Amino acid sequence: MLGVGRVLEALIRFVPLLAMVALAGGTFWLVTLNTSSPEVEEPKRHIAGYYADKFSASILSEVGVSSYRLQGSHLTSFDDDGSMDVELPAVRVFRPDQPAVTLHAQRGHMTGDMAQMELFGAANLVRDSSPMAEPLSAESEYFLVLVNDDIIRTDKPTVLRASSSVMYGNSMVFNNINRELKLGGNVHGTIERRAGRR
Numbered sequence: 001m002l003g004v005g006r007v008l009e010a011l012i013r014f015v016p017l018l019a020m021v022a023l024a025g026g027t028f029w030l031v032t033l034n035t036s037s038p039e040v041e042e043p044k045r046h047i048a049g050y051y052a053d054k055f056s057a058s059i060l061s062e063v064g065v066s067s068y069r070l071q072g073s074h075l076t077s078f079d080d081d082g083s084m085d086v087e088l089p090a091v092r093v094f095r096p097d098q099p100a101v102t103l104h105a106q107r108g109h110m111t112g113d114m115a116q117m118e119l120f121g122a123a124n125l126v127r128d129s130s131p132m133a134e135p136l137s138a139e140s141e142y143f144l145v146l147v148n149d150d151i152i153r154t155d156k157p158t159v160l161r162a163s164s165s166v167m168y169g170n171s172m173v174f175n176n177i178n179r180e181l182k183l184g185g186n187v188h189g190t191i192e193r194r195a196g197r198r
Contacts, residue, residue, distance in 0.1 A: 049079035059114060059147065067094055068147060070117075072108070082112025089119060091145060093176055099128035101176055103143060103152070117145040125152060125174065136181075137161045138172060150176040158183065164192040 052075040059068040072086040089108035093101040106121030125138040140158040145151075151173065158172040160183060170185020 044080035046078055046080050048076045050077050051075065052077075065094070065096075068092070069094070070110070078112075084110045084112075086110065089117075091117065091119070093150070095150070095176060098176075098179065099130040099133070101128070101152075101174075102126045103145065105143070115146070115148050117147065119143040119145065123154070133179075134163050138174070138181075140172065152176065157185075160189070166190055 054073060055075050056069065056071045058066040059070070061067040069092040070086070070089065071092075072089045074087040076085045078084070086108040087106075089103075089105055091103040091108075093103075103119055103123065103125050105119035105123040108117055108119045110117045120142055123140050123143040125143065127133075127136040129135040138158055138160050140154045140156045142156045143152055143154050146153070153171075153173045155171045158169050160167040160169070160172070160181070167183055167187065167189035169183030169187040172184070173182045174180075
């Protein structure tokens, strides 16, 4: 009987330890049962948020003057990134003391921050005439308008026309700030001499 008494005495000493282990295990089980697993956030779907027909919008400069005007036959805006798709876009670029530049295309896409606009399909750029320069036009299948930098570029074949001169290139960069236009790639064409010059 002496052996049984020692066993009971040992068990009595471990009862508080066993109770604490059971209490800790039960608490852990209740916490995991009541804590929801972190939900995996589904990526936002690219779904149209609103539409506009025959719209016109302006992007203002820092002083509140219209620097870009965008018009189109149909606009679709997307909530996930704020971007916009435009059918038959017409973009007019205004710079003080410089001729206006107008761009047309079959469709366009503008980023949500309005920093870039892509023009696709029969893209056309026209710079109005000024006392210092004749009207100028450029045609391509694609133009990228970098609104903040005031640069229009393409990596597609481009036809440049000024008066009766015609130039062809595989790419183009037009800096609207300093009025510099560069054709790249296989550049070739015909430059007509102005009347009165030799």
